[in-house]
Amino acid sequence: MALYFIKSAVCLLLLLLFHRLVLQKEAMYHFNRFYLLFSVVVSFLIPLNTIEVAGIQPLFEPEVPTEFVPAVESLGMQPVVSQAEKSLDWKLVLTLFYGLITFALLVRFIRNINILFEKVNRNVLIKYRGENLVMLREDCPPFSFLKYIFVSHSDFESGKFTDAILIHESTHVQEKHSWDNLLVEFLLVFFWFHPGLYWVKTAIKLNHEFIADQAALKIIPVEKYKLELLSMVLTGQNFGLASSLNFSLTKKRLEMMKHDTTKSMKWLKIMAVLPVLGTLVYFLSERVIAQNGEGMPRTTTYLDLGGDKRDDVDIHLNFIESGVVSVDDKTYPLAQTSEILQQVPKKENGLVARVSVNQGISTGDVFDLQMALFDNGVTHVELVKSEKKTVLSDSVPSSKKDLYYEHTTFYIQDKNGNKTQKFYSDLSESEKARLPEPPPAPKKANPSSETFEGWKDSKMFAIWLDGIHIPNSKLDEMNASQIVHFFSSKIYKNALSERFPQDYQVYLYTDEGFDKAFGPNSDLPIKPLGGYTILYTYD
Numbered sequence: 001m002a003l004y005f006i007k008s009a010v011c012l013l014l015l016l017l018f019h020r021l022v023l024q025k026e027a028m029y030h031f032n033r034f035y036l037l038f039s040v041v042v043s044f045l046i047p048l049n050t051i052e053v054a055g056i057q058p059l060f061e062p063e064v065p066t067e068f069v070p071a072v073e074s075l076g077m078q079p080v081v082s083q084a085e086k087s088l089d090w091k092l093v094l095t096l097f098y099g100l101i102t103f104a105l106l107v108r109f110i111r112n113i114n115i116l117f118e119k120v121n122r123n124v125l126i127k128y129r130g131e132n133l134v135m136l137r138e139d140c141p142p143f144s145f146l147k148y149i150f151v152s153h154s155d156f157e158s159g160k161f162t163d164a165i166l167i168h169e170s171t172h173v174q175e176k177h178s179w180d181n182l183l184v185e186f187l188l189v190f191f192w193f194h195p196g197l198y199w200v201k202t203a204i205k206l207n208h209e210f211i212a213d214q215a216a217l218k219i220i221p222v223e224k225y226k227l228e229l230l231s232m233v234l235t236g237q238n239f240g241l242a243s244s245l246n247f248s249l250t251k252k253r254l255e256m257m258k259h260d261t262t263k264s265m266k267w268l269k270i271m272a273v274l275p276v277l278g279t280l281v282y283f284l285s286e287r288v289i290a291q292n293g294e295g296m297p298r299t300t301t302y303l304d305l306g307g308d309k310r311d312d313v314d315i316h317l318n319f320i321e322s323g324v325v326s327v328d329d330k331t332y333p334l335a336q337t338s339e340i341l342q343q344v345p346k347k348e349n350g351l352v353a354r355v356s357v358n359q360g361i362s363t364g365d366v367f368d369l370q371m372a373l374f375d376n377g378v379t380h381v382e383l384v385k386s387e388k389k390t391v392l393s394d395s396v397p398s399s400k401k402d403l404y405y406e407h408t409t410f411y412i413q414d415k416n417g418n419k420t421q422k423f424y425s426d427l428s429e430s431e432k433a434r435l436p437e438p439p440p441a442p443k444k445a446n447p448s449s450e451t452f453e454g455w456k457d458s459k460m461f462a463i464w465l466d467g468i469h470i471p472n473s474k475l476d477e478m479n480a481s482q483i484v485h486f487f488s489s490k491i492y493k494n495a496l497s498e499r500f501p502q503d504y505q506v507y508l509y510t511d512e513g514f515d516k517a518f519g520p521n522s523d524l525p526i527k528p529l530g531g532y533t534i535l536y537t538y539d
Helices: 002-023 029-048 082-085 088-124 151-157 161-172 176-192 195-216 222-232 251-256 261-282 334-344 363-374 399-404 427-434 449-454 474-478 509-519
Strands: 050-054 124-128 133-134 143-145 148-152 287-288 299-303 315-323 324-327 330-333 351-357 378-385 409-413 417-422 460-464 467-469 485-488 503-507 534-538
Touching: 002 029, 002 195, 002 261, 029 176, 029 195, 029 261, 088 133, 088 148, 088 176, 088 503, 133 161, 143 161, 143 176, 148 161, 161 176, 161 195, 176 195, 195 251, 315 334, 315 363, 315 417, 324 334, 330 334, 334 363, 334 449, 351 363, 363 378, 460 474, 503 509
Parallel strands: 050 287, 133 148, 299 378, 315 351, 351 378, 409 534, 460 503
Antiparallel strands: 124 133, 143 148, 315 324, 324 330, 409 417, 460 467, 485 503
């Protein structure tokens, strides 16, 4: 959210800078009015726009450290927030601070409108040359709000309120300038921290005066009109929602009364807006990685053993067990799905994959594989339930170390710095012996409330609950006491995926999920590192 408002502010400030340097110098006031209002609206919309960019596959060859180091660092049982955040909930403090200021500004906004309507109700209202004049008892320069023109009774009686001044104020009314002011003031109630809105507020009011001045100059010479304005400028109340005669009676405004712009110059300046707008859209829009097979339907077919199967299958996979697939009798971690599919020739209309699913594979694991396939150019998946359970190799891992490392990818580096990729099953006995022992069986422990709240940040954490990926917003329906075990992993850049770009992956377990995954009757009393982890070792 903070990034959105930063982009919005930058967008509006750049549009206003262009207005100040290029457009404001020219006598094209009605276009400038449209441009300023358009700038406000579009500055909030451009950061919401998305631009699809082609994804770039990273080289799967990370830098090898000088000693045996796991690429995924466990966060252990430490909270994800600092000690300072523990003692004070800064998010709550900032929310209260924002709420108080916004409430005060909203009260002031409503109060200012009420003051103007009270002036209408408490003073004499007359119809004068088609306009509604509110005759004020106090001395003040004329100003307008909505359909009313407010003028000092003494100025009206003495003749200081001339025809030119009347036309000036009636132009504000007829052009409905008050609605521009109300829009910006209302936005400032909620976005009082937005610097661009204060600038555009001043620019819009000044442009209103340019428009009204040009209307008055049609019936009166410039020099005489200047004298009338100067005679009307008095020190008085300033109403932010009104269009005031003496607003910014500066040298710039006086100069613009005599300024004119040729038609060709107007069109040249107007056309210059387009590349500026295009540049802002390109640089400030949200970028998303375009999925392969964009525009093509993604479908899944569930087949029994005797069901009709497609003949145009491009790749056959066996889903052996959670996190492990095999292709052509070779086993791969699920994390290497993209590498597997890189070996398959691409088709313009997308690839078709057939997946044989072993008994005991959970629905969540199957869904993860489907998403991995869809993210890498597959547009149709055939799921076939396997009649027999396939095993990974001739010898089934039995030791704790085997269970812990069986899905891990290793890099073996020799004395010359040459690296060789190996799976756990490819390691020699001496290499396996050098691996640290797996951690002890996990124990139940509840996270702190600060840690639990931190996990709701979807940009930093990807969440799994009882082995199934869930959106971070799901945690809003839970509390920390429901989580009896958790562990977190930091994911390095070479292991990040488009689906899970977060820096950390957090695995949460309820009582039921913990007993199923790690209890005495579970198939796997320890948690394997899995296919996303890369470890390094040396000869």
